[in-house]
Amino acid sequence: MSLVGAxxxxxxxxxxxxGRAQFVDDIxxxxxxxxxxxxxxxxxxxxxSVDTRQALGHPGVLAVWTAADVADLPPCPGLxxxxxxxxxxxxxxxxxxxxxxxxxxxxxxxxxxxxxxxIEYEPLPAVASLGAALEPGAAVxxxxxxxxxxxxxxxxxxxxxxxxxAPRRASLHLAINRCAPSPIExxxxxxxxxxxxxxxxxxxxxxxxxxxxxxxxxxxxxxRCRVIVPxxxxxFGAKINFVPELFLAPALSRALQRPVRYTQTRSECxxxxxxxxxxxxxxxxxxxxDGHLQVLRVRVTQDQGAYPDGTGxxxxxxxTAMAAGCYKIPKVAxxxxxxxxxxxxxxxxxxxxxPEAAYMIERVIDLIADRLGLDPVEVRxxxxxxxxxxxxxxHSPLAVYDSGNFPAxxxxxxxxxxxxxxxxxxxxxxxxxxxxxxGIGFSTWLEIAGFGPPGSLEGFGHLGSWESVQIRVQxxxxxxxxxxxxxxxxxxxxxxxQIAADFLEIPFERISVRHGDTAVIPQGIxxxxxxxxxxxxxxxxxxxxxxxxxxxxxxxxxxxxxxxDIELTGDGFAVRGVPSRTVPWxxxxxxxxxxxxxxxxxxxxxxxxxxxQQVPNFSFPSGAxxxxxxxxxxxxQVGVVDMWLVDDCGxxxxxxxxxxxxxxxxxxxxxxxxxEGVQYDPDGVPLTTTLLDYLVPSAPGLPAFHDSRINTPTxxxxxxxxxxxxxxxVGAPPAVVNAVIDALSHLGVEHMDxxxxxxxxxxxxxxxx
Amino acid sequence: MKxxxxxxxxxxxxxxxxxxxxxxxxREVVGLTGTNIGCDxxxxxxxxxxxxxxxxxxxxxxxxxxxxxxxxxxxxxxGSDGQMHPMQEAFREKHALQCGYCTPGMVMAAVSLLKxxxxxxxxxxxxxxxxxxxxxxxxxNIVEAVLHAASTGSVSA
Numbered sequence: 001m002s003l004v005g006a007x008x009x010x011x012x013x014x015x016x017x018x019g020r021a022q023f024v025d026d027i028x029x030x031x032x033x034x035x036x037x038x039x040x041x042x043x044x045x046x047x048x049s050v051d052t053r054q055a056l057g058h059p060g061v062l063a064v065w066t067a068a069d070v071a072d073l074p075p076c077p078g079l080x081x082x083x084x085x086x087x088x089x090x091x092x093x094x095x096x097x098x099x100x101x102x103x104x105x106x107x108x109x110x111x112x113x114x115x116x117x118x119i120e121y122e123p124l125p126a127v128a129s130l131g132a133a134l135e136p137g138a139a140v141x142x143x144x145x146x147x148x149x150x151x152x153x154x155x156x157x158x159x160x161x162x163x164x165x166a167p168r169r170a171s172l173h174l175a176i177n178r179c180a181p182s183p184i185e186x187x188x189x190x191x192x193x194x195x196x197x198x199x200x201x202x203x204x205x206x207x208x209x210x211x212x213x214x215x216x217x218x219x220x221x222x223x224r225c226r227v228i229v230p231x232x233x234x235x236f237g238a239k240i241n242f243v244p245e246l247f248l249a250p251a252l253s254r255a256l257q258r259p260v261r262y263t264q265t266r267s268e269c270x271x272x273x274x275x276x277x278x279x280x281x282x283x284x285x286x287x288x289x290d291g292h293l294q295v296l297r298v299r300v301t302q303d304q305g306a307y308p309d310g311t312g313x314x315x316x317x318x319x320t321a322m323a324a325g326c327y328k329i330p331k332v333a334x335x336x337x338x339x340x341x342x343x344x345x346x347x348x349x350x351x352x353x354x355p356e357a358a359y360m361i362e363r364v365i366d367l368i369a370d371r372l373g374l375d376p377v378e379v380r381x382x383x384x385x386x387x388x389x390x391x392x393x394x395h396s397p398l399a400v401y402d403s404g405n406f407p408a409x410x411x412x413x414x415x416x417x418x419x420x421x422x423x424x425x426x427x428x429x430x431x432x433x434x435x436x437x438x439g440i441g442f443s444t445w446l447e448i449a450g451f452g453p454p455g456s457l458e459g460f461g462h463l464g465s466w467e468s469v470q471i472r473v474q475x476x477x478x479x480x481x482x483x484x485x486x487x488x489x490x491x492x493x494x495x496x497x498q499i500a501a502d503f504l505e506i507p508f509e510r511i512s513v514r515h516g517d518t519a520v521i522p523q524g525i526x527x528x529x530x531x532x533x534x535x536x537x538x539x540x541x542x543x544x545x546x547x548x549x550x551x552x553x554x555x556x557x558x559x560x561x562x563x564x565d566i567e568l569t570g571d572g573f574a575v576r577g578v579p580s581r582t583v584p585w586x587x588x589x590x591x592x593x594x595x596x597x598x599x600x601x602x603x604x605x606x607x608x609x610x611x612x613q614q615v616p617n618f619s620f621p622s623g624a625x626x627x628x629x630x631x632x633x634x635x636x637q638v639g640v641v642d643m644w645l646v647d648d649c650g651x652x653x654x655x656x657x658x659x660x661x662x663x664x665x666x667x668x669x670x671x672x673x674x675x676e677g678v679q680y681d682p683d684g685v686p687l688t689t690t691l692l693d694y695l696v697p698s699a700p701g702l703p704a705f706h707d708s709r710i711n712t713p714t715x716x717x718x719x720x721x722x723x724x725x726x727x728x729x730v731g732a733p734p735a736v737v738n739a740v741i742d743a744l745s746h747l748g749v750e751h752m753d754x755x756x757x758x759x760x761x762x763x764x765x766x767x768x769x
Numbered sequence: 770m771k772x773x774x775x776x777x778x779x780x781x782x783x784x785x786x787x788x789x790x791x792x793x794x795x796r797e798v799v800g801l802t803g804t805n806i807g808c809d810x811x812x813x814x815x816x817x818x819x820x821x822x823x824x825x826x827x828x829x830x831x832x833x834x835x836x837x838x839x840x841x842x843x844x845x846x847x848g849s850d851g852q853m854h855p856m857q858e859a860f861r862e863k864h865a866l867q868c869g870y871c872t873p874g875m876v877m878a879a880v881s882l883l884k885x886x887x888x889x890x891x892x893x894x895x896x897x898x899x900x901x902x903x904x905x906x907x908x909x910n911i912v913e914a915v916l917h918a919a920s921t922g923s924v925s926a
Contacts, residue, residue, distance in 0.1 A: 016869025018844065018847055018857065019802070019803020019842065020803070021870075184815055186807075234870060234905055265808075266813070489905050660905075663906060664905045664907045668907075691812035700895040
């Protein structure tokens with residue numbers, strides 16, 4: 001029986017469920033000291049003085065460092081000339097930016113002493129929004145730029161002629177809210193620099209990526225620099241960034257000759273862990289009277305926060321690449337610009353540039369439907385790329401869509417949500433002033449995943465775009481898989497073992513998956529961009545087939561047959577057509593270490609295969625989501641009543657895990673649409689610094705989900721798997737917002753920005769019409 | 770100050786600073802790191818334990834306030850034979866955890882919930898877990914797991 005496609009329970013769970021997991025802050029080294037940051041209270045200011053004397057005199061304090069103490073170290077890796085300093089030097093550029101670091105024997109002492117560091121600031125005008133940063137005469141964050149625009153692609157072909165000649169036109173301005181990724185485990189690291197070199201434990205998504213950068217930073221050879229990523233309490237893209245603590249903890253450990261730990265509080269996490277989204281879109285669209293798209297022109301303005309991050313700079317590239325979604329648009333003109341503001345830096349957050357694209361184009365479709373009085377389902381169908389048109393070259397050279405069946409996904413959605421009856425109920429409610437309003441929203445989204453083809457991740461600073469998989473068959477016939485994938489909740493130990501069990505025909509229970517230690521695993525890339533199943537999973541298959549090919553030679557030697565006549569039997573090897581002539585896996589595995597018992601041409605240890613798996617293209621997961629919202633007419637209170645999810649991620653390794661990925665992403669999407677949004681006041685003071693202000697949703701008020709699926713395998717790997725980690729967060733926000741706008745459309749509402757709060761809705765309901 | 774408690778059936782007695790929160794006492798003094806910390810405003814519930822059988826966010830309580838109490842943490846939930854508690858089993862069966870960081874607190878809250886409401890509705894489960902945040906699962910499967918555990922009737926704290 002094939003395990004690929006089965007609802008197998010996770011290997012990861014028993015440890016996690018019994019308190020035996022090991023997160024960074026659980027690790028206790030003898031003599032470990034704790035570091036705490038002293039963060040800026042100003043969004044933009046000159047540092048006049050930093051007085052550390054009182055803190056240094058506090059019992060138990062080991063060191064207090066400021067910028068002067070790290071002057072001989074490089075800044076954090078970043079854009080040349082715009083790198084973020086380890087500790088603010090001369091100027092602070094966002095609230096929370098570390099100005100000093102205090103190290104003490106324990107965390108309470110360090111926190112106490114941090115309050116004894118006295119910093120005098122000379123405030124500068126702050127630009128706390130894109131609008132403020134782009135005003136003529138605005139305060140400039142980085143003098144070297146001469147303004148606040150880091151990069152402006154400009155329009156190549158501006159699409160204006162096509163817009164001019166379109167029968168109908170519409171425009172839309174979208175402000176896409178800044179979100180805090182908020183894994184429940186904040187950032188943490190632990191550095192131990194001894195005579196043999198550095199060991200750095202970190203909650204991170206890409207161990208070798210970190211090892212290579214830390215090694216380069218200190219001029220320490222890579223063999224003496226070990227990064228261990230233990231259990232990780234969620235990442236969502238926010239744990240790939242080169243933040244100061246990853247370099248300061250090792251530097252302090254080296255200086256103090258003690259292990260040094262750093263564990264962020266939630267309040268620190270909300271201002272220090274890099275944010276996501278934070279774009280504005282200026283959209284113009286031309287279409288005909290039947291709702292056919294003719295031209296789309298969009299300019300994306302990306303808020304980078306105070307220091308442009310390499311990944312952050314790439315977000316609008318992905319947004320503009322995916323701007324056309326799943327639609328045939330004869331002309332797409334897209335441009336982007338990256339702008340700095342006095343706010344937390346912005347980088348990847350689950351979806352990273354693609355949720356913004358899906359949100360934009362799906363809002364555009366609904367706007368066209370509304371303008372023409374057409375059903376949004378019908379407008380989508382009229383514009384879909386058809387199943388026989390793949391591979392489909394979009395306007396962007398990055399995005400050659402691999403496969404999909406958008407009409408089938410939407411048909412399935414309409415079927416499971418019983419759309420006609422639901423629509424009738426919405427209309428009935430609208431006529432009944434005593435009933436809450438209902439609204440239906442659709443999203444037929446498409447995203448780019450499976451990062452990626454050679455050159456793709458290199459653009460984000462990674463060593464490569466492949467993923468490493470090493471299979472080592474043990475002498476007893478069990479197998480250990482070592483991989484550069486660095487899962488943090490995805491269930492990769494389970495899915496990789498499922499794939500390997502199918503192709504090795506070694507029992508699932510006798511396959512373990514190891515990851516997260518650069519001293520043990522082959523050079524790897526990491527878990528991000530919905531890449532681990534389409535790239536790493538394919539690597540598991542490739543390596544498994546190579547192992548089996550060699551194992552068959554050993555089996556043939558034992559059975560005195562030709563390797564070509566050997567077949568796997570589920571518990572070993574047999575000669576085809578002679579089922580009585582068998583040798584168990586354990587025997588073949590044992591012999592693979594005994595040269596006298598092996599055929600000529602094989603070496604001991606030959607059932608140890610390492611693969612650096614490449615893929616020729618990205619994958620393009622897609623889906624159709626439907627959302628039903630209910631709105632209280634008196635208070636504007638809004639809630640998602642129901643949500644239907646049709647996903648197409650190609651081949652599914654484990655449906656239970658795939659659904660789990662979708663649910664989690666969808667709730668992050670619902671949260672972005674209705675609840676979450678990092679807020680700053682005009683002076684750049686963050687207003688959402690605790691979970692009381694930044695509304696990560698809990699279980700009440702969220703719906704149960706209706707899951708469904710269609711399956712169009714990707715041709716870019718032999719498994720046919722596309723990846724599903726980010727689908728929910730891409731597909732959900734437009735479905736929710738479209739539903740809210742649908743509920744309010746009789747009031748003439750065409751758009752509202754996220755988060756669509758009760759206050760915003762109440763204002764609409766109260767405003768005179 | 771002196772604090773005497775029983776943690777997972779084992780008597781403990783330590784001198785602690787008066788300001789020591791129960792969660793730090795459990796993690797750093799007793800040395801049981803299964804209970805996690807996810808916030809500083811008692812919002813997330815990752816640190817939920819049972820104090821005299823009732824679920825408590827252990828960051829809302831000083832260690833000295835727990836003096837004399839019986840505390841159960843996630844490490845104390847499985848049977849002495851290592852057999853997982855039915856709620857732990859239900860979480861595994863229904864895929865109610867992904868990264869696992871909120872899980873110890875979520876499981877303890879769920880055990881406490883079923884003790885108070887052995888046969889909750891879906892809405893009651895959602896309301897009952899309001900104080901516990903999960904960023905991975907979207908709650909769907911957590912709710913399924915708690916309803917499943919309730920349906921088997923095998924959960925008693």
